[in-house]
Amino acid sequence: MLPALLVHGACQHFWILRNPDVARLSAIPEKSAKALAYDIDAAICRDPDKESSAAPTLTAGLPGLPGLPLAARLPINRCNLPAAILGGLTFQRAPTPLAIDGVATLHRPLFDLLDDIENVDERAQRFVGYMASHFSLEQPAQAGLTAHHPRQRAKATYLRVVRGWAFDADGREAAVLKGWVESRFGLLPRHHGESLREPGSPAWQRYVAMRAAGLYGTNALESQLDLLYAYCQYELARQFPQRTHLRLYRGVNRLLDHEVIAEGEAKGGPGTKVVLLNNVSSFSRSRERAGEFGDTILGVDVPLPKLAFFSALLPGMLKAEDEHVVIGGLYRVRLATL
16 A cells, blocks of 8 residues: 555555545545645645645745745746745755756767867857758658658758747747746746737737747747757856856846836845746847847846857857847846936
């Protein structure tokens, strides 16, 4: 017989739930059905169905600092830290490397090869060649994309997503990128053409449909983005071995359109705010360039692990304004006006 602590439905795989012993153990006695709302005490299992006064929300962060709201994160993700931590202010202050599950192991030969190459441009060429070979980007038939598939789906690669994002941050490729961050890092998008603060709303449904359309019929597109992120982190470690952050800037016209969580707090002093960014946002290394996109400039110290990619990562990948694509969450920002 299985111990009672292992049988809560929200904590088990589907095949365990079908086990008759599990069903018998986890059944709530009739006499206590009115008194109990669930079968495992909230102090033992804090799954979403335990949200009550007996199961307070666990906030990851330092005392006095706001935590990442529940509505902005998923309970699970596919990297080595939960969203509550990697999306919080504590991570911005003291970051640690992020790794998407299985990527480093699966592509170890690539990174072993890159270790022996000193020239950054040659490393970029080897990476592009590896992507083309591993994902059969130039031979879609080998990846199973036959004549029955729409021809344009064979061109839906990581480069198309990156360039589509740069062209339209509310387009189909941008929805794919935001969905990838949601899946891998557990950070929910907050805006895509319109507010996404209410999951299940018509706006949310439109975002989900756009994301699905962008992924349909593609060749492991999210896995391509996984490897692009891993390569970005590899290059950042090679190019900036002593750095943990980059100072980046973003120009905005209406700060009210952003989710300001706290004003002048988080030990940032006057002129600072705590802002919940969209799960993907564009920033620039140049303050002047950022000012071309808005009269209010957000200055942010971005942890290197939260850079998804940047314009100089691959030759010709982005021709925008020294663009850096940043994974979202809570950030302490300093405001300036032109």
